[in-house]
Amino acid sequence: MDQKEQRQRLGGNDFDIEDELLDEATTTVVEGSKRLNRKGPELVITGLFGGVDVGLGILAMVLVKQATGSDILAGMAFGIGLLALKLAHSELFTEEFLLPLNAVIAGQGTWMQVFRLWSVTLVTNLLGGLAFAWLIVLGLPDYHATITDYAVSYIDQSSLLVMGALSMLAGATITLSTRMQQGTSNDVVTALTCMVSGLLVIGFGMLHGALNAIVIFAAMLAGADISVLDFAQWFAIVIPLNMLGGLLVIALPRVVRTRRILWGVRKGRFTLEDLQEQSG
Template identity: 75%
Template sequence: MTQREQRQRLGANDFDLEDELVDEATATVITGAKRLNRKWPELVVTGFFGGVDVGLGILAMILVKQATGSDVLSGLAFGIGLLALKLAHSELFTEEFLLPINAVIAGQANVLQIVRLWAVTLVTNLVGGLAFAGLMVLALPDYHSTMIDTAMKYLDQPSLVVMIALSLLAGATVTLSTRMSQGTSNDVVLAIVSLASGLLLIGLGMLRGALNAIVIFAAMLAGADITMLDLLKWFGIVIPFNMLGGLLLITLPRVVRTYRVLRAVRKGTVSLEDLETQSS
């Protein structure tokens, strides 16, 4: 018996792939298409609350950072924000590349819809984050110095190479974290993934544009010597490399391994309904 025949005998699909990979492709295409086809009000509000939900994690991070001075403990506290993001079904800029990209490859949406999703999500994340940062500054005057010190740590990098590497790592970490979260329905596992991701992101000082921006906004409102030009220069480096980290290190390999399924859906060889039936 050939390998192909053996896999087909052990599985429930005709793609010469493990059933788990076919199920993954099906789920990502369906979820991605739903995200890309949101109406404007839902898209805007979801992105806004993405900034607010992550702000909860920033608030916990600042609290623990000032109380302990530990980046590791403050990273674990930040995981609360990532958990809130998952449980509230909010949208964080480029947190999950795989979903919309798979939907486009499978012919369930188009590239302009991806551009719309990412652009609106980034802007609304920043607006929501700015609003939350303003509340933090007003409510917590005793924490201003911690906000400023944390923001300056993100802005003052030893070299451009380090800055790019930290941005790539952050993009890959958040994308992989989200992918793992979507692979489980267990809330305990979801919490562990969120806390571990926060530990890595904050504990190692990774640079994630939509997340770090909330701290930088708070520092600026608290009187830090940070100009808008400084912020834009920082963004101009961090955001593109966040995207590359998520796309090249996490998303592209996963697209390659399920491409035959996506292509079959696009060509109409198999329907999403048929794949859903097989998955269930």
């Protein structure tokens, strides 16, 4: 089906949109709807494994950092954790910004479901990460100093402005990484996307609440001079700004460029099945 026939099928020139954007709207709405409608046990287990799976990246990061002293190489190694999230179909908090947002705007979910998804994923990421951090501390006593150095660097920021910018950048980077992975079925491209995302997040010392929390938990369990209050204050600043970075910088502009398709589904001008057929 050519572009002209596609526009006629979707209801006229109001839906004159490139094939790539039509595919984006379709895949994000379908996947977002699936995630919003997960049953409670599935949502909890998926979030727990998100914390555990990304812990694999933390292990690689700490190993490479201690062996080489390079944050750049450590960041690339951390990308293994992001790849594990993708291949194991688990969830990380800031992955959830674009997909459910499109689903809700297209009328395939509710804001209450979004709140449920975000809150449960965040809490279970932290719980899974805490359990994995405990194992790291027990099994790798020779790496406590490296873990503590990373944790202190996350907690101690030069200014609130720098802290805010690094938090927004982390939210935007991980959200964009998820969208890029949705846009390809090539495993090599997916792996490269994960490696580059890890390189940026770790190499630049970005602040990501769910990721950094695993390192901070491990450092606290290893005896670092970081109190629960220190962590709570840090977390209360970082998480909202992660959300702002992911939503404002990445998700909302992409919603705007596919809004006609999303709104057409919501208003019943065509069904989600029609959209999938046209995209296919």
